[in-house]
Amino acid sequence: MPDQPTPAPTALPRVLSLVQPTADSLHLGNYLGALRQFVDLQHSVDGFFGVADLHALNELPEPAVLRERTRRTAAQMIAAGLDPEKSTIFVQSHIPAHTQLTWVLDCYTGFGQASRMTQFKDKSAKRGFDSTNLGLFTYPVLMAADILIYKATRVPVGEDQRQHLELTRDLAERFNARFGETFPVPEPHILASVGKIQDLQNPEAKMSKSATSPAGVVELLEDPKKNAKKFKSAVTDSGTEIRFDEENKPGVSNLLRILAAFTGRSIPELEAEFAGKMYGHLKVAVADAVNDTLAPIRERALALLAEGTELDRILAEGAEKAEAVAQATVREVYDRVGLLAR
Ligand code: TRP
Numbered sequence: 526m527p528d529q530p531t532p533a534p535t536a537l538p539r540v541l542s543l544v545q546p547t548a549d550s551l552h553l554g555n556y557l558g559a560l561r562q563f564v565d566l567q568h569s570v571d572g573f574f575g576v577a578d579l580h581a582l583n584e585l586p587e588p589a590v591l592r593e594r595t596r597r598t599a600a601q602m603i604a605a606g607l608d609p610e611k612s613t614i615f616v617q618s619h620i621p622a623h624t625q626l627t628w629v630l631d632c633y634t635g636f637g638q639a640s641r642m643t644q645f646k647d648k649s650a651k652r653g654f655d656s657t658n659l660g661l662f663t664y665p666v667l668m669a670a671d672i673l674i675y676k677a678t679r680v681p682v683g684e685d686q687r688q689h690l691e692l693t694r695d696l697a698e699r700f701n702a703r704f705g706e707t708f709p710v711p712e713p714h715i716l717a718s719v720g721k722i723q724d725l726q727n728p729e730a731k732m733s734k735s736a737t738s739p740a741g742v743v744e745l746l747e748d749p750k751k752n753a754k755k756f757k758s759a760v761t762d763s764g765t766e767i768r769f770d771e772e773n774k775p776g777v778s779n780l781l782r783i784l785a786a787f788t789g790r791s792i793p794e795l796e797a798e799f800a801g802k803m804y805g806h807l808k809v810a811v812a813d814a815v816n817d818t819l820a821p822i823r824e825r826a827l828a829l830l831a832e833g834t835e836l837d838r839i840l841a842e843g844a845e846k847a848e849a850v851a852q853a854t855v856r857e858v859y860d861r862v863g864l865l866a867r
Contacts, residue, residue, distance in 0.1 A: 540570040540714070541677035543577035543617060543668075544602065546594035547584065548734040550746035551601050553815070554722040557786050558683060562716050564606035566681065572612035573675050573847060574602060579617045579624065579667060583660035597826070600836055601745050604825035615843035617671065622851035626670040627663065629858055630696055634666050638695070643688055669693035673700075673708045674851045681714040704861040722783065725759040728775035746823055749816040756780070756812035757805075767799040767807050777804065780811050787814040 542563060544555070551560065563574055578595045586594070595616055607614055617623055639645070642665050649657040668689050672680055673696070680690060690713040697708040724730045726741030736742050741759075743752050761776040769792050771778045784807070785792050799807055829836045860866065 537569065537571040538679050539573070539675060539677045539709075540566060540679045540681065541573040541575075541672055541675050542681045543575040543580070543671055544598055545577045545581045546591065546598040547581050547586075549594060549597060550744035551598065552732055552734065552745065553743040553783065554732040556605065556745060556819070557722055557783075558716055559681070560602060560605045560607075562681060563602070563612075567607060567612045570679070572607075573615070573677065574607055574612055575615045575617050575671070575843075575847070576602070577617050577668075577671070580664060583658060583664060585658075596830060596836065597746065599840060600826040600829040601822070603829060603836070603839060604822045605745075606822075609839045609842060613843050613846045614839060615847040616840055619840070619844040620674075620848050620851045622674055622848065622855040623667065623670050625855050626674050626851075626858060627667045629862055630666050630670055630673075630700075631663055633696060633699060634663075634692075638692065639663070639665065642692070644685065665689040665692050666696075669696050672711050673697055674854045675847070676709055676850075676854065677711050678709045679714045680711050681716050683716055687713060687715065700858075707857065707861060722786075723775065723779040725755055725776075725779070728760055728779045743815065743819075745819055746826060749820045749823070752819070753812040753816060756808050756815070759808060761804045765803065767802060767804065768796055777807070780807055784811045784814055787811075787818055 542559070544551075544559065563572065566572060567574075576595050576598045578591060581591060581594070599614065599616065602614060603609065639662060645662060645664070648661055652661070665688075668686075669692060672690075672693050680693075682690060690711065694710050697710045701707055701710075722732045724732050724736050724741035725743065726738055727736070730736070732742055734742070740755060743755055759776060759780060761780075762774055764774070766774075767777060767781070768774060769778050769781050781792050781795055784790075784795055788795075799810075
């Protein structure tokens, strides 16, 4: 019998996303809005997930703080379930090709187009002219390089990054039109909105690392007892009814949404279950459900950070895999734009 040709492996879609190391711990919103979804995605895609330390540099953090946050962010990604056997997990600055491609893309990005990025406009307005650096301006081009260098076809991002994705798509199209088919034009994979996860103390505002008080922010690396306390003192309202009503009951609605996200149950189901019960019951249920998931993640992350060599090994392996792909793309791009081969 003639040999059967081995069937070509079906190429999985290449998915890439990076998380900025801008806090000592990720919070509940990061977990539900990004991390957990990366973990679910990784089984059906060729995933590249990284820590965007070069992006974080534009906020001029203390060196030791940036280094520590980079490790913590990577440890939390792994602890939350990103599996180095399945996905490529890496630190952006370990792959010099990102900045090499950025320069080339800088040269093909219009000043006008970059000036229209709303995140740049917002952040530079907040910082003021004298405190706005060029890194903030070219931030979206570095992000485009992160994506295009792996020829990613799908990019899971939050709604706030949609415009940066549009820029990336434009750059890919422009480059392909001028130099021939080089980059797939990546599709945004706008992360399933678990709805907005709001600050527990200020349910009108999004849960955010820049919250005025830590009391409203539930962190992955926080002691579970402290997180339970935060839920117990969450702001609700002067009523008694447990009902989803964002306008009149933003605090209760936020707790219901979090409980739904962690239990996989629907909000109407939860409303029925808590009919006639007190806010205190809801708060305990939310704290328990959240801690059931987060406590083991925290333990794994802290163990990885304390031990160290395992984390270093995973990141070194990730860098090696990522670098092989990234370097090949840079070589191809340099050649196409006319940079002389060494
Ligand atoms: N800018 C993204 C954010 O703040 C992080 C990021 C950097 C990213 N490079 C990326 C996301 C590439 C997706 C793809 O969320």
